[in-house]
Amino acid sequence: MSSSIEQLAKEFAPLAVKEMVQLPPALVPKPAPAPKPAAAPAAAKPAAVPADPSVVGRVIPNPPSVAPTPAPKPAVAAAPKPAPAPAAPPPPPPKPVQIWKFEDKGLHLEVTVEPANVVAAAEIMDRHGFAIDAVTGMDWPTQGLLEVIYDFLHFQTGERVAYRARIARNDPKIATISKVFPGADWHERETHDFFGINFVGHRDLSPFMLPDDATYHPLLKDFKA
Amino acid sequence: MNIPQLIPVGDPSAETFTINLGPQHPATHGVLRVKLEMDGEFIVNAQPVPGYIHRMHEKMGENRTYAQYLPNTSRIDYLSAMTYTHAFVGAVEKAAKIEVPLRAEYIRVITSELNRISSHLVGWGAWIMDLGGFTPILYAFDDREKILDLLEAITGSRLTYCYYRFGGVCDDVDQTFIDGCKAFVPYMRERMKMYKKLVTGNIIFRKRVEGIGPISAEMCRKYGACGPVLRGSGVNYDVRKAEPYSIYNQFDFDIPVYQECDSLARYLVRMDEIEQSLRIIEQACAKIPEGPFQGKVPRILKLPVGDTCFATECGRGRLLVRITSDGKEEAYRIRLRTPCFTNLSLFEEASQGMMLADAISLMASLDLVIPDIDR
């Protein structure tokens, strides 16, 4: 199983983002100590966003300052702070192509791909005989990002692969993978309902779960019912 | 496999009419609406319109602590509430690395399998009712009553159980329950024989399901179909075997798989699954150890940051719970990937060119629970 996962990881590598945006500040409890084998480029700028945990996510009432593109933000990152060397070292921040232990995460492989590459990634999944599990979104208002998460599973090997793409929150557009996996059609429609993400090329993005006249997107963190 | 080719006569685009199956229709088992474009009795296109009982469970998950959210999970698919709470509890336990005592795992397996049987029984009865046979559902409810009584005795509820807790179960089971389960197994096996005589061998029933509603394995893969629908298409996939959770890998049971891809295959899978669940219950009741039923859980439960996925095999298929935590008492995001949602999503493609009555048979073979689609 692991060998095929490594193979997949290799195939995904060109599609993955070059640098990870560390999403919730809490995800990076304290920058990990210096020696990091593969994640060096990604780990170099973990503290791009304020490390104050109280600023996280949905507690922010006003619309967050939206960065036009997600990438430049970590570029102005501060230098890694010296590690306080706690008793239990915090886990390293995830890499763009991250192989997990299934027992820990319920996943074998997690990839963060460039938004432009989602269809190519779906084709990789299709080629390897994976079945679509789910497509969903995630809102990171502080970073001005929306995330689309694609879950896949393999019926024969039981492998679980997820990949995610991060897009700007003020212009959430991403290509649809429903041409590759027709089952993504409904998932994407639902994600459009809940997050307002526009799936370019989707055949019908009219409200699905929500009422026909719904103009709101309830799973956005600044939505208050 | 000889599947009758039912091709609409004439040009289907020339004269079609739209018919609304639902949201209040006897065959949709709830408030599902299917927009049917019909050419006479033939379906040109069938577009399901879910969302009539959408409750936004996922948003609720962001506003509640994990413990407060737990009862929500049993309201999603009310017919297999145990397995749904199991998925959520399992995800939290996996993220928080909570150890579950062995006895609690045994209790979970027994109750989950009982719940699976009762869920299949309802699906079975409702299916025959969709085909116009009224009596089997009452027989099914009769047997289900036995399960509900057993579960009521230990959980206090009859439908939307909230019995599992993080790190164990809410309350220990007594010997009466174990004896009741042991007695239930042979009783149910006898009843299964009767069901086979009453329904499975019935010529009208066979004609209604044999070769009707073909769903290929490839189609299942493309749509992410799961559960009996997938296994009726010849794919040997069961979360209990593929991603073994709880202590399912300690039991000896088979995954029923049928290659026919038709409604009958899905029917037989469900019937065989009842038998396999009985086997699991039998083994679990024989081996259940003494000990604590609740592990150590912190009073204030905060999950470490990051994603955790956990899947269980519910009555209708694979339920995936994906919890994203930001280290607070509430989840940052809870994603529920429910089996009926994906199973229904292939209905549009699978039902093309079918007759209305066959489409009803196909829809019944998907065994839909509408709150599970709408969440």
Next chain:
Amino acid sequence: MIESIFKFFTTEPYWTLTRSILYLVGICIFVAANAAYLVWVERKGAGRFQRRPGPTESGPWGLLQPPADGIKLLAKQLMAPPGSDKILFWAAPLMVIAPPLVCLAAIPFGNNVLARDLNIGLLMVFSFGSINVMALMLGGWASRNKYAIISAARVVSQNVAYEIPMLLVVITIIMVTGTMNLQEIIVQQAGGFWNWNILRGIWDFSGGGWGHIGGNLLAPVTFLIFYICMLAETNRAPFDMAEAESELVAGAFTEYGGMGFGVFFMAEYANIVVGCALATILFLGGWQSGLGSGFGTLLTSWGVIGTVIGVGFFFAKMYFLIFSVVWIRWTFPRTQFYGLLNLSWKILIPISLFTLLLTSVLLKLPRLF
């Protein structure tokens, strides 16, 4: 005074009229009572089949359930959907209940319990019986409801498909008996049950042997065909395509409420009564006891008592058939529509044509020797 009035109406020039009125009232009561209490039988029977008690609340054993239902239906507002054809919409319930009433006029329940002794009673029953389909079609069409229209289309093709084999098997009976008079058909079946049309062709106990003259070797098969067609013609499960509640909501009756629906409901049971009565007459010897010729003459010679016993036999057979109809409904799922048509066109019609041929050959063969 009363005596003279009584005498006036019971003596000949007016007796025929009185008799007809009495029968008319009697048949109406009979149909109403049957429709009401067959619903009760159906619900009680369904309850028993499904391991539950059925109606118990109104009256002892729920016996007051049918009147209670009737009052409820009568108290409801009659509404026609907007845009529907009101005349046809309300004509349909009338058209559906009238034919069974007319048909029952020709059905001999006993030795001389018969409204009109028609020479062509059989023909009349069938010609009025087929109006039923017209009524369902009109009701479905006039409802301005897509489900109802689908149902109407189904009803027409179903009834047309099943009328053919039904008439074909009835023709074999006519050929064997040589008459269309229902009373005459019953009289011919006097004697033991082996003289009933269902068994008559197989073995003649009076010395004819196998397939003797006047018989049809496949008579039990023709009875089966007749029974199946009867189920289909009355739109009963497993052929209840017209209602098909899990597909078409309530089919042709979707838009009917109150007594409009109640009349359709009554007509269903009235049709079952007619169908089962006809099956009893044509195949099961009508009011003949089937216990041998001695008992048979007793029925005809004992006056009123003999007649009452004969009516008892008739009802026993008829209600047994009705019970079997109920039994089938609560046991089998519904057939698929093409299965239904296949059964008729590919199986029943060829078989009934074959029995027709066989009967005519058997009738003609003795003349060759």
